[in-house]
Amino acid sequence: MSVNTILFDLDGTLLEMQTEPFIEQYLRALGRYVGDACDTKKLIALIWDATKAMITSQEADKTNEQVFIEYFREHGEWNIEEIWPIFDAFYRDEFPKLVEHTHPSPWAKQIIAGAKAQGFRVAVATNPVFPRDAIHHRLAWIGMDPEEFELVTVYEESHFTKPNPGYYLEICKKLGVEPSECVMVGNHMQEDMVASKVGMKTFLVTNWMEDRGEPSYPVDQKGTLEELHQAISGRSGVFAG
The missing domain is CATH 1.10.150 (DNA polymerase; domain 1)
Structure with missing residues (x-):
């Protein structure tokens, strides 16, 4: 698919x-x-x-x-x-x-806009260990609203957390998609790239990359936020097909 x-x-x-x-x-x-x-x-x-x-x-x-x-x-x-x-x-x-302890940049809005322009469905797969308010505040810090996404995972509605593969399968069920139709974009080797275990493609963002060493998972593509934007907007790499 x-x-x-x-x-x-x-x-x-x-x-x-x-x-x-x-x-x-x-x-x-x-x-x-x-x-x-x-x-x-x-x-x-x-x-x-x-x-x-x-x-x-x-x-x-x-x-x-x-x-x-x-x-x-x-x-x-x-x-x-x-x-x-x-x-x-x-x-x-x-x-x-x-x-004040974060570094919001314009890339977030540009990346999401680029994804939508290419016809991709978009969701926020943030670790749902925080209440809805805390997650929505963090979206506001990048100038975005929950309504701009098809799904934002929050602890009031999620039944698993990262790095449990069940977390990613639950997202697929809610969105009505197969894992093979999804790309997981994240900066954390253990919490985000684990999505590969359920059959998702992965893109590792390197600006604020985190890697505890073990376990390690396959990474289909990696790059900076700028390179991510280019790949999505140009439908290249994991976003090509």
Whole structure:
């Protein structure tokens, strides 16, 4: 089958940034915002552990949000009904300020515009370990709206995370496409290029490339954001057929 759908990673790909320093700043900001409401160190440790529970979950009948909340209830010492509104307020009011720890560039809009001009379907395949608000804010930082994509993966609606191959199969099911019709574009060897395991073609973006060494996956094409734009607009390489 010929390629008709492009899945784009967000952090480090469409949104230029280094992921680990950003996560550090995010957790610091959350800790400051929560303040005296709870023991900050315990809370952040619990958030990390609940996130790991989402990443390792194989329960296809539970959303990532459900897995996170269940872990939080079972292992935390706080009343979730009291602390959740604090989280919601943080994502609404404080999370947008974290844009200063990223490097938005014009390439994102140009790449998406180029893909649409060539008739490709486009979706944002960002790791759904964040609430919808946090992901939509990050799209806004590159000047884009969720409505500009056929799908944006968020933890309220996704049942798997990267690097689980099931995450990519779920996207295909939602879009009604076969993996062989898709190209996964991302900057992370382990989390994005794993899409090759389900039969997707892959494009590794090198500007903010991340590679933990193992495991390693086949890369069909790689290049900078500028080279990605050229390949999509010219329907060359993995985007040719």
